[in-house]
Amino acid sequence: MGLSAPGQVRTRILEAAERLFAAQGYNGTSIQEVAEAVGIRRPTLVYHFGSKDQLRIEVLTGLLSQWQEQLPKVLAASQSGPDRFRSVMESAFAFFRAVPHRARLIAREMLDRPDEMRALFARHLEPYMQLVIDRIRDGQREGHTRRDVDPEAYVVHLMHAAVSVIAMGDATKHVLRDPPSVERQLSELVRLGKAALFLDRPKSGGS
């Protein structure tokens, strides 16, 4: 009896590797550890993936593909304006928070192999980011979005902020006397993003 659900061996290896690489880093994880977590011998793992580096690449493209698959659903939420913004942001956070090590692995790879990650982002995410950017420019023309927003920098900022709050939140969580929970941290991020994007308007519909 194995240590996790049966499934395909390749899939179980990928899951274990994703978890361990996220927790300890690629250099901090031996393929021996991954094999043990799956319940197989090391040469068997190498037989399936060829090399440790190839395993890393397959883990990463799998993760980016999931992301790419979820993004359209997230962006299709509703029409426009502040409420849509909130729902889009919260769906995006939910995606990362559901499996927190995803954000961790992304952050690690951005540090270790920035060029490779840039290429992966360009392939998997660029169209969607560009779509958001175009919407912001539309909003600026139509007058309900601040004109001083730098759309490219704004979108990149939100992505950085979301990834790092979830990936590195543990390190800053209890620094303060009244430490903000991840919940508070994320809802402040939503507030911050809205305040910086939309023009002030009266609280309720009247006027």
Next chain:
Amino acid sequence: MGLSAPGQVRTRILEAAERLFAAQGYNGTSIQEVAEAVGIRRPTLVYHFGSKDQLRIEVLTGLLSQWQEQLPKVLAASQSGPDRFRSVMESAFAFFRAVPHRARLIAREMLDRPDEMRALFARHLEPYMQLVIDRIRDGQREGHTRRDVDPEAYVVHLMHAAVSVIAMGDATKHVLRDPPSVERQLSELVRLGKAALFLDRPKSGGS
């Protein structure tokens, strides 16, 4: 003749280690590499620091001490309000941008050893962060700062954002058709921070 300026050997080891740990990570760097960069033999390095882990600890406390030393100067900039905000932010960015690998090392350690980093932050930075938080609350009472700001979460957000833009900016830099430079990214961060903190006011002094 060594590979870098003479100085104390210990100091040269610390500098090389800081640079290499930041670039390749702690697990991705051998003490052999550090020794070679300094121009000494590995056992000599071990003689000076006892162990690789002790070297890491001394690199990190050194870095946090520098940070702690600079922060009061940064915060003493001017009195209050949006202009002070801008100058404080820009001084903080300048500190990291001057030696970009500092932010990288901080980000790596937040991922690898969150508990240890939390303790270091608490010791070296907590008083200053708390000071900023108290100022935000003052501003809220006095009415020139938004009441919906969550001061703790806001401050933590800015720290996360600054560290990750500088540390991981390379990975997101050229994703878009019109990639924002680090400059644009940082000035958007200043704009975002101000828009989310202060109430809207007329552009020029007249009313």
Next chain:
DNA sequence: CCTACCGATCGGTAGG
């Protein structure tokens, strides 16, 4: 600050 040496672990291969 060095040379010489240590056991342990690394990723990967041979061969079945």
Next chain:
DNA sequence: CCTACCGATCGGTAGG
């Protein structure tokens, strides 16, 4: 999917 084996490198010690 396994056992048996490989050379290379790891952090650290002995002893001077």
